[in-house]
Amino acid sequence: MTMGHPALLTDHYELTMVSAALKDGTADRQSVFEVFARRLPPGRRYGVVAGTGRLIDLIREFRFSTEEIDYLLERSVVDEQTAAWLAAFRFQGDIEGYAEGELFFPGSPILTVSGTFVECVMLETLALSVLNHDSAIAAAAARMVTAARGRALIEMGSRRAHEEAAVAATRAAYLAGFSSTSNLAAGMRYGIPTAGTAAHAFTLLHDDEATAFAAQVAALGKSTTLLVDTYDIAQGIRTAIAVAGPDLRAIRIDSGDLSVLAHHSRELLDSLGATETKIIVSGDLDEYSIAALAAEPVDIYGAGTSVVTGSGAPTAGLVYKLVEVDGRPVVKRSEHKATIGGRKTAVRRHKPTGTATEEIVVSQGAPEQRTGDRLLQRPYVVGGEPVDLPSLADSREHLRQGLISIPWEGLKLSAGDPAVPVTVVPAS
Amino acid sequence: MTMGHPALLTDHYELTMVSAALKDGTADRQSVFEVFARRLPPGRRYGVVAGTGRLIDLIREFRFSTEEIDYLLERSVVDEQTAAWLAAFRFQGDIEGYAEGELFFPGSPILTVSGTFVECVMLETLALSVLNHDSAIAAAAARMVTAARGRALIEMGSRRAHEEAAVAATRAAYLAGFSSTSNLAAGMRYGIPTAGTAAHAFTLLHDDEATAFAAQVAALGKSTTLLVDTYDIAQGIRTAIAVAGPDLRAIRIDSGDLSVLAHHSRELLDSLGATETKIIVSGDLDEYSIAALAAEPVDIYGAGTSVVTGSGAPTAGLVYKLVEVDGRPVVKRSEHKATIGGRKTAVRRHKPTGTATEEIVVSQGAPEQRTGDRLLQRPYVVGGEPVDLPSLADSREHLRQGLISIPWEGLKLSAGDPAVPVTVVPAS
Structure with missing residues (x-):
């Protein structure tokens, strides 16, 4: 290009x-x-x-x-x-x-x-x-970083912005304190850490969730993040730990009432012995919804649309x-x-x-x-x-x-x- | 690049x-x-x-x-x-x-x-x-085109958007019915007509407004647009017609209450014999402010920030x-x-x-x-x-x-x- x-x-x-x-x-x-x-x-x-x-x-x-x-x-x-x-x-x-x-x-x-x-x-x-x-x-991202109170933020908004603006947006969000990005071009051009594991499509591609999780763990190891909300979230978490074991690095929840889900997910993970498994939440997060999750057991936020569009x-x-x-x-x-x-x-x-x-x-x-x-x-x-x-x-x-x-x-x-x-x- | x-x-x-x-x-x-x-x-x-x-x-x-x-x-x-x-x-x-x-x-x-x-x-x-x-x-631009009721729209928002997103935005605005753009790269890549004459800086560069207008007309001819609101608008219009004559193509007003100013400017231009001189208005126009100008003697709208940011x-x-x-x-x-x-x-x-x-x-x-x-x-x-x-x-x-x-x-x-x-x- x-x-x-x-x-x-x-x-x-x-x-x-x-x-x-x-x-x-x-x-x-x-x-x-x-x-x-x-x-x-x-x-x-x-x-x-x-x-x-x-x-x-x-x-x-x-x-x-x-x-x-x-x-x-x-x-x-x-x-x-x-x-x-x-x-x-x-x-x-x-x-x-x-x-x-x-x-x-x-x-x-x-x-x-x-x-x-x-x-x-x-x-x-x-x-x-x-x-x-x-x-x-950068200004919108800085407000999200403040709202996250020291928890890590992944920038994942490339799909909501012009393809080159997305790379510049990643740079600005990283400057503002985001930890990593989904955008590979930004990773290569600016040395920003990149992150990402799987979308719902990967689960849907497979005959069932357990097969999808097993394929992901086989390819990426246990230090991966399993996306547990394609079907039933509680069942998704049980399947994730059954497949990966309690030393799975993280689960991600991308839909629903994140406050309630984070709380229940933490309890469930703990009850399965996965006390170190992190909880990543995403799905139309902005500085206000991030702030509203401060008291919940969330480890990492994924922010997309809001950060790349300057949050208003x-x-x-x-x-x-x-x-x-x-x-x-x-x-x-x-x-x-x-x-x-x-x-x-x-x-x-x-x-x-x-x-x-x-x-x-x-x-x-x-x-x-x-x-x-x-x-x-x-x-x-x-x-x-x-x-x-x-x-x-x-x-x-x-x-x-x-x-x-x-x-x-x-x-x-x-x-x-x-x-x-x-x-x-x-x-x- | x-x-x-x-x-x-x-x-x-x-x-x-x-x-x-x-x-x-x-x-x-x-x-x-x-x-x-x-x-x-x-x-x-x-x-x-x-x-x-x-x-x-x-x-x-x-x-x-x-x-x-x-x-x-x-x-x-x-x-x-x-x-x-x-x-x-x-x-x-x-x-x-x-x-x-x-x-x-x-x-x-x-x-x-x-x-x-x-x-x-x-x-x-x-x-x-x-x-x-x-x-x-394109969706925001289409609403502006509807609001303009057949009057021409110039897209001039490049400075408010990522430099490459601006080129794509121009393409989308033209697709939606805008007549032309300020963006030269979009002109070259997509064959979109480009337009533009001078900013306030050009007037400020000169010792007075008349000298600036004379320089512009000498370089670009009478089929140019003189920006008349650097100092006093009525005086700016008189100076524009005195310098360019009544067959000046257009004046542009970029600030103030555009309804009132368009009306007064039309009367003043007509009284100076410049009955064919067009009035271009710009300055934070969106579909609502364009619609509000429907009854005023405006010939062409210049839209910037609002169109390139999708108007909300x-x-x-x-x-x-x-x-x-x-x-x-x-x-x-x-x-x-x-x-x-x-x-x-x-x-x-x-x-x-x-x-x-x-x-x-x-x-x-x-x-x-x-x-x-x-x-x-x-x-x-x-x-x-x-x-x-x-x-x-x-x-x-x-x-x-x-x-x-x-x-x-x-x-x-x-x-x-x-x-x-x-x-x-x-x-x-």
Whole structure:
């Protein structure tokens, strides 16, 4: 499956703006674009930066093939002058931003792209596609991880998302603290542990459940998970232990009232001597249903649809706005009053205990540094050259620490205000 | 951006089932899997089949590279026997299903995959990823097209969706009747008309709005669209006509109360002699806000976030279930009572006026044919060989006709029951 370059994953108007700017001499004006959210999805208390590493990899390959340029010329999307410019295009500017796994709030400048107008405007669509998707998934996944209270979560939603979005969703869910995934491509590309054993189809393929379980144990050993709810669950559990013995690793229940079933299944497993056999539950779990199972003897949650669709918020609401031209702050007049032009620098303030209290975002200057302040921006690309990035494991730990640092109300699943206020200070 | 084969866009458990079935001799049992929805998203009155053409193209390339097989062996996802089988894998079975652009309802068997158990089970994840995503977008887009009452719709949501999902979303929206898209990759891959002119950034780049408009008109001509809401909209319109003259093709308004603004803008344009200048509105439009603008002098709608995220239903709820093994119907016992095993054949019944009245789905047999009946399934793959498929334009027309055929209540945007009931008849 060979795709085109990422450069064509771009809105038509980016290229018509490039055309017009190349013609009237404004193309090389030094510009600063910022990515930020005007608001969080309704009731959400934090956002999670995710996808920046993926974006930087895509920008590395962001150039136009001859075939693509021919297409653009043929359809009169661009003229010859612009076509020549596109053929030579490489991003030579700078990108800085919040680390992956960093929390963000309305007004946080999570990515800053600077360079000539034309090279920066070209990245808008791709930057927003990647960050809006991955950040939406990471935020939903982080809430599920909080709700799971230390129990493991398997991401198994690939079938409910576009086939490539599913791979990115897996990466974002792992960043947010999920333990493993069903998605093999994500396993191979990002080194994420994969998991999976059998579906109901495997039981139905066989003449009876015992034969199916025996075939699975013969192939995969006792450290497998037997899916016990194809027919009668209690009978399924008895059959599972009869076939695999009491050292079966796990059973999975994918339907029914999971609270009741987990409870009864634990008692039954214990009565059969399978006291170490784990219980995995799945089936349309979201952060709320996971939280509702906290008191039940569940060992592992499988989450699918809800995590890959952002649990009601499938896109993060991030925008990419021109904030500075040749050193002059610019702003769309009719926008929300809080929008302030100029390149921003951001710090997060903390109490001596480590709890975050506020984020200070200063236009065209640097916030006064105090004890407990943490600068939030780091370089990603310098003069067109990507710098070394943290590993996915590092980003995962970064988020884990970030969630410890916010005020405790920030971790509540109920609707509320952003956990940390952002103050944007205009250029003086 | 070279991706791996689509084969790895698959859940881990599909391959462990293959392993176990190859070991115990059930691998070659003749199996039939069906894709269907148990229910539509809450309140929706129809689903739209989309993505099948994309899926068939992906199945064509569905094989495992040496590198991918090495990964699977290394991580013990599969054993040597299975690895050898994967290396030789080509789907040799049959696929039939509803045409792209066909309407579907709970219980409609929109795709039927038959062959050996192992070759069919392997396709589950990819088939669901593609169909769940594309069908979700097409259904939301079709509702917007109905709401637009013949006015043109531009799809401009790429920035709110995963970068590759955005291309598939564009295809689905075009199938559903959108006129054009901002997404250049979709333009090149699928021949969809693309559109776009300038963002607020282009105005902000310049010293003033008049200079920006003049630059755009110099580059793109008067058959362009000027974005007039960066500062004051009335002044923006006056400037647009002063710069481009009264034969400017269009203005775009992307913020504010679009009802009021469309009305005032039309009056102002007319008073300036720009009676033919079109008004394009955009900014978080969904089917409801489009419907609310029906009485206003809007010519073209731009829809983004809502269409690419399925307007509240980002996935279509389709499942892939084993329904028949060696000619014997199979069914998971604990499922919804309406689930019936066996390969299904579907017809839609119509009144002499052409209005659809019901869908009859017969297990292991064919429905009695009456006047006005239409068989809903067509071949996609025969013995591993894809057959010729209708063009995207044909699928678009198919859906347009389908929406004319359902009872009028089916086109209401308000919540309601499925527009056409499906009766599933068990094998006799």
